[in-house]
Amino acid sequence: MSDKPGAGKFALITGASGGIGEAFAKLLAAEGYRLVITARNAEQLNRVAGVLNTRHQASVSPVALDLSKSEAAATLENELKTRNFSPDVVINNAGFGKHGHTFETPIAEHMNIIDLNVRSLSDLTLRFLPAMLERRRGGIINVASLAAFMPGPYMPVYHATKAYVLSFTEALASEHAGSGVTISALCPGYVQTGFQSRAGMEDLRVLKFAPKSPVDEVATIGWESFKRGDRIIIPGTMNKIMAQSVRFMPRQMVVQILRLINRPASNEQA
Numbered sequence: 001m002s003d004k005p006g007a008g009k010f011a012l013i014t015g016a017s018g019g020i021g022e023a024f025a026k027l028l029a030a031e032g033y034r035l036v037i038t039a040r041n042a043e044q045l046n047r048v049a050g051v052l053n054t055r056h057q058a059s060v061s062p063v064a065l066d067l068s069k070s071e072a073a074a075t076l077e078n079e080l081k082t083r084n085f086s087p088d089v090v091i092n093n094a095g096f097g098k099h100g101h102t103f104e105t106p107i108a109e110h111m112n113i114i115d116l117n118v119r120s121l122s123d124l125t126l127r128f129l130p131a132m133l134e135r136r137r138g139g140i141i142n143v144a145s146l147a148a149f150m151p152g153p154y155m156p157v158y159h160a161t162k163a164y165v166l167s168f169t170e171a172l173a174s175e176h177a178g179s180g181v182t183i184s185a186l187c188p189g190y191v192q193t194g195f196q197s198r199a200g201m202e203d204l205r206v207l208k209f210a211p212k213s214p215v216d217e218v219a220t221i222g223w224e225s226f227k228r229g230d231r232i233i234i235p236g237t238m239n240k241i242m243a244q245s246v247r248f249m250p251r252q253m254v255v256q257i258l259r260l261i262n263r264p265a266s267n268e269q270a
Helices: 019-030 042-056 072-082 107-135 156-175 195-199 215-228 237-248 251-262
Strands: 010-014 034-039 060-064 089-092 139-143 182-186
Touching: 010 019, 010 107, 019 034, 019 042, 019 089, 019 215, 034 042, 042 060, 072 107, 089 107, 107 139, 107 156, 139 156, 139 215, 156 182, 182 215
Parallel strands: 010 034, 010 089, 034 060, 089 139, 139 182
Antiparallel strands: none
16 A cells, blocks of 8 residues: 555646646656546656656646537546546636737637636536535645736736636635535636746737746645645735735736736737
């Protein structure tokens, strides 16, 4: 019998082909969890699974799936049932955003952001949480963002979806307090991952000066805070200060500051 803390337990991690999701997979594999990891990119998922299976003699199974599709959560649930895999922990990390002038992005892409960041995350949470509550153990980490605390001109849909994730998670955590199940929102600031490239943020000037949190550090803080039972997890002192300060600033001022911060570098007059 393994003496690892995750021995005999199961975890599902979405968006695990890189970035924060991959960092979480490393942590849980090292603790002995049996993992199912999912993302769209089958090649990268297989890479992560191969590395972790070799390094930790872990059971890491990749399932390539586009979670923005309306039937994806049901498909994933059915796939897990065929494996007799009922997650003790779900880490909803999959998500993306788009930076730039709002109407230069096709409406379909904005809807895709909502489908992945909001609908899919909600669907997976609502599917897997009841079994955890029945067992009175386990929990869910929903990855939000520092963006959840403020409106974001030039990224309005992304900021709004992360505000939803934070509100949804906080409400569920309160509703099920004392159940033995932990429900946490992880709200990182700027983390250097593939997110920036996909969002079209490489030329955003503020990112050259913004404090950068190493991805492994963010995942470690998130995981350890979750195990302590924290509901809202904000890695980094400056990020904590920012999240608190916007609560007391005039809303109009917050939006104006974010408008200046998020303004595309290619358009000084925006």
